[in-house]
Amino acid sequence: MKRLMRLRATQHLRDLCAETEFNRAQLIQPFFVVEGLKQEEPIPGLRGNVRHNIPSALKQIEKDLAAGVTHFLLFPVPAEKKESGFSHDATQQTISEIRRQFGNSLCLWIDTCLCSCTTHGHCAVLDENGIKLDETLDELAKSALAFAQAGADGISPSDMMDGRVARIRAALDENGFNLVPVMSYSTKFASNFYGPFRNAADSAPQFGDRRGYQLDVRNRSGAIAASVRCTEEGADLLMVKPGLTSLDLIRPIHEATELQVGAYQVSGEYGGLSVLAEQGLIKFEEALLETWHVFKRAGAQYIITYGARYAKQLGI
Numbered sequence: 007m008k009r010l011m012r013l014r015a016t017q018h019l020r021d022l023c024a025e026t027e028f029n030r031a032q033l034i035q036p037f038f039v040v041e042g043l044k045q046e047e048p049i050p051g052l053r054g055n056v057r058h059n060i061p062s063a064l065k066q067i068e069k070d071l072a073a074g075v076t077h078f079l080l081f082p083v084p085a086e087k088k089e090s091g092f093s094h095d096a097t098q099q100t101i102s103e104i105r106r107q108f109g110n111s112l113c114l115w116i117d118t119c120l121c122s123c124t125t126h127g128h129c130a131v132l133d134e135n136g137i138k139l140d141e142t143l144d145e146l147a148k149s150a151l152a153f154a155q156a157g158a159d160g161i162s163p164s165d166m167m168d169g170r171v172a173r174i175r176a177a178l179d180e181n182g183f184n185l186v187p188v189m190s191y192s193t194k195f196a197s198n199f200y201g202p203f204r205n206a207a208d209s210a211p212q213f214g215d216r217r218g219y220q221l222d223v224r225n226r227s228g229a230i231a232a233s234v235r236c237t238e239e240g241a242d243l244l245m246v247k248p249g250l251t252s253l254d255l256i257r258p259i260h261e262a263t264e265l266q267v268g269a270y271q272v273s274g275e276y277g278g279l280s281v282l283a284e285q286g287l288i289k290f291e292e293a294l295l296e297t298w299h300v301f302k303r304a305g306a307q308y309i310i311t312y313g314a315r316y317a318k319q320l321g322i
């Protein structure tokens with residue numbers, strides 16, 4: 007008699023039949039470095055994550071490397087907010103100190119956006135008519151080049167402006183960084199699930215919202231088209247964000263582009279697990295692992311998660 011339960015009866019049988027396997031090297035740990043921060047600050051809702059200054063970031067990376075993390079995604083938070091003409095000195099310093107201390111024992115991706123730099127918290131240079139696209143793309147390309155010059159391994163544009171990947175790719179190639187990959191936030195929705203992050207990165211918009219450039223959650227074809235566009239512009243890796251609310255798009259994007267697609271388990275998703283665990287309602291580590299398996303089952307090649315540093319203790 008057919009019994010589906012038969013193969014679930016023991017751990018050995020469940021392991022035999024498991025279709026998703028983890029490679030710890032496919033997890034990416036985000037971290038925040040805030041210019042001029044006196045001492046590290048907790049981030050409400052993001053268990054195990056704080057806002058760092060450079061010395062505390064270096065200590066954290068050392069611990070994370072010991073815990074088996076190899077990929078890091080830096081969110082630089084400059085002290086001075088401006089309208090345009092952003093300085094990247096502090097971020098360059100962060101990158102070069104990490105490089106100096108840890109050499110090539112880690113792969114360092116840099117989030118590239120303007121929302122932590124601008125007075126208004128939007129991801130673009132604005133005037134009274136709205137987004138100034140050309141200036142925005144110039145600023146993004148300048149940022150990417152500055153980060154590559156300081157020793158970044160990869161550039162990760164998160165702004166959702168049309169044309170950013172092409173402009174960044176051109177700036178890198180023209181300056182001898184043709185082997186620096188671009189991991190594009192290619193399918194990024196306007197979402198409520200970014201809440202804890204915005205506090206961590208000082209990037210909450212001071213007026214309006216980001217629906218004019220981030221994707222509409224109701225729209226599937228536009229979501230796939232955004233990743234196709236990034237592919238045509240020269241992206242090396244693609245991403246869906248938020249991860250859990252975009253599971254249905256991972257395989258279609260991969261099929262449409264033949265590029266590898268990762269999932270960003272964003273702050274609100276991760277924070278949801280943190281808060282439920284604080285209330286004693288779930289087991290944090292097991293719930294975290296469960297979500298990662300689901301990303302893998304949905305076809306995610308890599309996962310950006312605030313809990314990458316727990317992977318080893320979870321047996322990955």
Ligand SMILES: [Zn+2]
Nearest residue numbers: 119120121129
């Ligand atoms: Zn942004």
